[in-house]
Amino acid sequence: MRYGICRGKRSRNRSTDLLIEKEVSPWETSPLHKIGWNASDTGEMFFDNCKVPKENEMGAILQNAASKGQMPAMSPGYAKLFTIMTPTTALLTLPRAGMGLMSVGIAQAAFEASVKYAKERVTFGKPIGRHQLIQNMLYEMNLLIETARLLGYKAIDAINKGDPDARRLSSMAKVYSGESAVKVTYHAIQIHGANGLSQELPLERYFRDARMQTVPDGTSEMMKLISTYTILGKGFSAYA
Template identity: 40%
Template sequence: MQFDKTHEMFRDSLRDYLESEIEPDVQELDKQEMTKEEAVGYLRDLRKLGIGFDQETAQDYFGDLKYYVIGSEEISRVWPSLNVMLNMSFPAMFANWASEETQDALDDKLENGEAIGALGVTEPGSGSHSSKPNTVARKDGDEYVINGEKTWVSNAQICDLTMIVAWDEANDAQDMFIVDQENSPFDTRKLDKLGWKGSPTGQMFFDDVRVPEGNKLSNAIRNLILEHGDLAEALPFPNEMVDLFLSHKPLNAIFSFMRTGMAAMAVGIQQAAYEDALEYATDRETFGKPIAQHQLVQNRLYKMKANVETSRLLTHEAVEKLSNADDESRMYSSLAKGYACDKSVETARHGVELYGGNGLSTDYPLERYYRDAQTMTIPDGTEEIMKLIVGYEMTDMSAYA
């Protein structure tokens, strides 16, 4: 995948911001979850750099997915928690076509790119097996009444709106619903976790939560097509990607998009671990010479570099497939996510072990890379699920139990 001058200028400006404004304090920033006010501040900063979910900014950032993969990698190279908050706010884009009530409630936030979103898929009793969620939506007049629970939701406690997967009882089918906190309040509870310490994560509880029927995603898509005649004119994605959205189940298309971003995140974590390990190995001396001069240390650096580059190449291939609505998009996004996240754990572990005892110290970033890398392997589908998806796409035979 080739990047042109504008892509590299974007990378340089983003890296300058991250290294000057985030990196000096990132060890402290990551010790506790960011507040909503802090998250909005970051969204404002990133919007100035061309990253955001308001319609104007999103058209540029997602209209060319090369910007998206650069952003995901560069932000995660410095602070993965920030990238999680950012990327998981994408449902805010869909709120622009939800009911008037939701649009009115979020008007200024949507226009200024300050709406924080969340995606509720995982449930306590069924994980991310979303084909028949336990959360149900019952039609009542011109509203839907939602009951159920979602767990391990990024941005749960700070979001302005969430997009959830629920079972539409009236149509006896899975659908997605946009729920905004102002008009349809729901409860949340914080969940602590191993990595991504700066990213708020929690549970969501829906107890007779009412949402307008216009907030059902299939209805919103139908209204978009009626309004614009062509969905591609309304959504901030390449036309080919909109075709993918329409030809697949929307949730599958969304997951392909998210998994490609997760793979880019994993590349960013690996790049940071490799860079720090290389610098440490050349500066640190034992027995009168840099540890980089020892064969086993060079072997670790070799493995780290190989992991970074192969993960990046596979991620870029997934971006190409996704951008062109290739039939193999789902397979490659799952392949890239599974491979890059697995290699990120291995790469970070090599870094920790290269540092020796210092690798275990919170005075150094390697232990954070390792925790963040391990956390990468679970969300948006575990490595085992990625293998089953890829296997199905290759053989057209399901191995799901």
């Protein structure tokens, strides 16, 4: 890992985001073993006595790049967001909407496996898909996925249009889809019975990966507070 982005203190009352170059400002890391996303390494980062040049403030870097038209591979709408909100706020709209749609992908895979299994597995003389309680689970799973997908697409559409509502929509998409993926993958394991709990099938992985979705890039709680701040407006921040 050569670069890190971290939130640091700018002055007594203000924090800021910093791009930290390992060669210029050395820091230590240690691996963080986690419940899911095991295809992607995560490290804890330790910045003891780490000094960072002033020009490495993310806001300054992004504003400088935007003013020179040097923002990489960015739709005009996304670039516009950098001119109407702070660079970090604008930057985070995309990964949050993306996390929302990633949650939809995990949930969709678990749902499709469940539909297939519900047609194949027979108990009490009929496929479990003919039991009403299984049908209710499939209905709930499908509804959560459809709703989460629409919210994710709406957030991406707002980003592409440079609509300031992208902040609210991407925060809502991240919470709703992440929490929906947890519920959907829980039901998917239930539908698969003991097979769902085994490591022979990917259901337990979907469940563990879904559980990851509610913390990185902003916890569900912070996403709810940010969404509601955008609804109520200035003077109503619950976290500042």
